[in-house]
Amino acid sequence: MTVYTKGVVFDGVDFDDPDCWKLDRYVKRGGYAALRKIIEGSISQDSVIAEVKLSALRGRGGAGFPTGLKWSFMPRQFPGQKYLVCNTDEGEPGTFKDKDIIELNPHALIEGMIIAGYAMGISVGYNYIHGEIFQDYRRFEAALQEARDAGLLGENILGSGFSFQLYAHHGYGAYICGEETALLESLEGKKGQPRFKPPFPASFGLYGKPTTINNTETFASVPFIIREGGQKFLELGKPNNGGTKLFSISGHVSRPGNYEVPMGMPFAELLALAGGMRDGGKLKAVIPGGSSAPVLPAQIMMDVTMDYDSISKAGSMLGSGAVIVMDESVCMVKALRRLSYFYYEESCGQCTPCREGTGWLYRIVDRIERGEGSLGDLDLLESLGKNIAGRTICALGDAAVMPVQGMLKHFRDEFLFHIENKRCLVH
Amino acid sequence: MLTADSLFQIDLELKKYPESQKRSAVMSALRIAQSELGWLSQDTIKFVAGYLGLMPMAVYEVATFYNMYDLAPRGKYKLTVCTNLPCALSGGEDALDYLKRKLSISIGEVTADGRFSLHEGECMGACGYAPVVLVNNHSMCRNMTPQAIDSMLAEFD
Amino acid sequence: MLEIEIDGKKLTVPDGSTVMEAAEAVGTYIPHFCYHKKLSVAANCRMCLVQVEKAPKPLPACATPVTDGMRVFTKSDLAVKAQQGVMEFLLINHPLDCPICDQGGECQLQDLAVGYGDVDSRFSEVKRVVPNKDLGPLISTDMTRCIHCTRCVRFSEEIAGAQEIGMAGRGEHSEVMSFIGLTVDSEISGNVIDLCPVGALTSKPFRYQARSWELSRRKGVSPHDGLGSNLILQTKGGRVVRVLPRENESINECWISDRDRFSYEALMSSERLLTPELTIGGQVVSTSWDSALSKVAEEIKGTIEKFGADSIGVVASPNSTVEELYLINKLFGGGLGVRAINTFGRMSDYRLVSESEGVRWLGQSISELRQSDLFMIVGSDLRMESPLLAQQIRQSVKRGAELCVLSPSSSKQLCRSVERIVRPDELLSSLVSIAHSVVVKIGKSVPAVLQLAGLLADDDPMVEAIAKVAGRGGRISILLGEQVENSPQALEIAKVASLFAEAISAEFGWSFASANKVGAQLLTVDSADPTFSRQRKMLIGFGVDLCADSPNAQLMSHQVRAADALVLFSPFKPLSHVAPFSASLPVAPFSETGGSYINIEGVVQAFNGAVRCAGDARPGWKVLRVLGNLLSIPGFDYQSVEDVRRAALGDLEKLSSSTLNNSIDVEDVRINEKHNALIRVGDVPIYQSDAVVRRSHSLQETKLAGCSRLARMNSKTLSSLMINHGDNVLVSQGGAEFSIVAEEDDTLPDFAVALPAVIDGCGVLGELYGPISVKKNM
Ligand SMILES: Cc1cc2nc3c(=O)[nH]c(=O)nc-3n(C[C@H](O)[C@H](O)[C@H](O)COP(=O)(O)O)c2cc1C
């Protein structure tokens, strides 16, 4: 597999070096310089947050919320414990970037979190790590130990008087725990069922205390921003879409993998970087932002640039940056069937529309795929989608509906063909 | 019920959380118990509940919510194959089919000798390495072509 | 305050209100399932979606906080479409067979579904089927009907205090259940039946007994504990077939205990006595009231003539009504000059009656009690004595109050607490030590009595907790329970507690486990010898099982065996007729008579009979009236139960603060010597608390009833006696022996044996908190 970088999160990492994740290697390539800069230069909390705001870094977990703004919501003066939480519960089908970050460059995340803790006056953090990547959880714990041993983490960091404890928490197989409030419930040792918001985590988070949650890649981008300046990060990308972004490219490309490229790179260029289509296949469609983003057909995709605004204008989402590439051999009904099954299986089960609706959606798509659908089913899918989307506690309801809507919008013919001819158009 | 080593590991996990929030360690405690005993029986769940001062139901809710806990005995080698769309595009389903044929069992079953059980998994966050097979929840094998599967199986005792 | 407009109606609501609360305030009904005012907000059913101006999506009214100037539309197109959408999802997997569902006719899903028309037609898949669960003898399940609102789950964790019910699994596979193999054992579990909006959880004893529209509703008041929970007795065909809570925020909120909910089963049990029975010369004959009462009157007259009034002893249950107790005292005390009248249940220290300056009570209102910053419970297994009072204290603790418990048995309050478990005979000295230490710690002057025992370690958690709250002037409530009430040192403990309360400016009061202990105190004429230390020729029982309800079953069974005459006024058949003259007179239980109870806060609560008397049973007050007349005692010509009440209480609705008075008139307190002899902890098991409960079949099937049939000791005690957990042991008090299984229970103090006050065959045992011996049964 390939990891390719134009340098922020993976700045300077030598992927061929099996020890590239270690502290000494990280320090050699400029690691912890940002932390030292803050501590030795006694840079104020406000200035750190201002720098992050300037960078136009947007949350890399899917929603793209401006990170500096989120940090400024934390009630820094709140007496009592506050928490910092990192979301490495990467489970959105197509996304596998955070896994590579903690495997290959965990100290970037650790340093980013220490800086965030400093900026928001938080002394305890947790990194919630996806269940299936136990080896990487172990790797991250090893990196934490290195940082502690070096006095970079724990009590009185680098003699600054600032203390920050960071622990890894291992999930055990539930996509929904990627949703930030489900993640908090899970961290508290409960089922991962999202909480209704408000109150937001910034006022009522982990153990009921003010909490800031960011994605792994978001935190891992912070050392660069502090070291090189927010302006430089911003200039790497486009206005309002600062920096580079990790794109996880999977599916029918020659070199699937993670590609860290400037925001705003044309999709065609990204596809070429990934070696183009596998086995000379012809591009049919792309899901540009993880499985819950609506699919876009080839002709639209070839015109977009890879940033929040452009993809959203094309009718989909940049999401977590998972790019699922499909060639002409793919049956869209079958593809949707698999995705709908996923949401049906992963619904946490608390909201009526999601619990009951995701299973219903899946069963309808399933019967269309099996050639047992009827014409009314397409309207039914759309109508049910409207009854689910926007009516649930968390966005999983929407996430389950968007693929359905995207597919019906761009590939309705294929569904009709299945229904009318009781067989697949592709195979 | 659990070995001293497992209890030691649970105690280490407990140290990560505030004194009053022992419940936070329930997921790791169940993981550690399952690693030692192979699966989570009712007695194991009760034991973990007692150890952390929780109601058995609170622990049972957790054990049944997360996919990777096994509430029934499974094979000595639990093989979980991701078949989600990104993986399926790169051979995930083929890998599962291959394993089904090779082991002569279907999803959820255990081989007659008790060595293998086969499971279908959801996205493991490793789509770029498809096909992926997760062995005993904790060890991820990447790029599992039929040849890779053969050599993986050959390595198990 | 915030301004909000709901469907065009303007109102102001306090900060922090939700849209649902605001809507309730203007009487606008928003459909809902998961929302319940006493439970945390889950917002999971999504039925309450409403339109809010400027919000792009419909919002759940139950969880959406009101913002100033908000405009809400609950019946707009957007809102109704959203609600209809949710209803469709709720119904796709719900069986639509209301006619065979036990909830039919009182199902919130059914009611709301009617308003949303034909919704099943679009779902053509196979409906989900969910296996039923065994939640125990009280709650019946039909889990396919569950709509996952999680009210029961939240109740068990938040209100009952222990998560016995949960939702296992995930997504569509989620199932509400108890942990495999475990039943729901909470003492207030039945409330989930009311909470369940559909027919998933229903009452097992009530199952298929009736349809809701066939039922009449009558108001009732709990006859089982001092809180005075308000009830609705539902009747059909002249029988009580179900009991539900009647909401009263200041007393029981919207809950009732399982004891209140299911004890009605005894009312129709085969143990009901349906006609007066006389046993003369060994021959049992059913007879008419006329003949029975005239025989009884003759017997009373004859006894008094021959042996004097002191040869008669009367025991009346403190769960009797005000009217009954008034007439009993008037008839036997005032009229006949009987001095041995016991209306105080298992109390053994009668100095408490003579030295009390007034009627002992809670010392404050229940609502005031809830506001406490610290509760100190002394000598009470409160959850078993008064389940809902314990529940209310648990809620206060959740909101931040502290709880300290000093008791001979662990009370497992199911919330954060500081417990100190001591032998029953050390309750007094421990209380003195704690009081002494606290008063010293907060720098107040220590009354002499509180210096009788030494100081505790400086970091004693209970002392620290109390001193902290007392130091900052927080509200502290000291509550004495049945273990004090029934203790041989009740007077001293009460005195110390009152001095302690005074020294730290705390509230101090009693929590009684009988429905009318306050009334009993108020109405009792001076009782010279209520403990029956002397053998009586004639024993008269009213609403009691003489031995089971006495402070010393052994003494009472001697009394019963040696008596020449036994007269029992009871809804139930007596256990045996033993005296040369025995009369059993069927008086009405709480459901068949009018009357009133005075609860622990002094509130008089009157009620009417819900159904006609079973068989020939008659309301107690009428029977007493006739007997009074037969005995030619003046003033027994009441026309109605209200007449009796007026004579007893005047027009009081609440006892006055001059009547209610916890002061103890005693100067001299002595602390008993410490010794290490084995001592009994004779608490009253929750489902043995009175004659009615004892005969309620389903309650007797519960774990709580079962687990009391054991002799429990801690491991140290067991090993010093060379007894193992599970061994058969012989326990003896006063020479009589009794065989029972031993169980290890490390929540007990050293050298104490927990052996319930009432237990089959246990009539041979004596003092509840007295010496006992235990040995292995070879
Ligand atoms: C169903 C669902 C799944 C999600 N999964 C993830 C995830 O795997 N990783 C992640 O970082 N954020 C995920 N999110 C987004 C988080 O809720 C949250 O917005 C994010 O962690 C915030 O970090 P950011 O601001 O740095 O992006 C998910 C959201 C939803 C609704």
Ligand code: SF4
């Ligand atoms: S939308 Fe689905 S996943 Fe999200 S909280 Fe509701 S039931 Fe759970």
Ligand code: FES
């Ligand atoms: S009542 Fe509001 S979501 Fe259920």
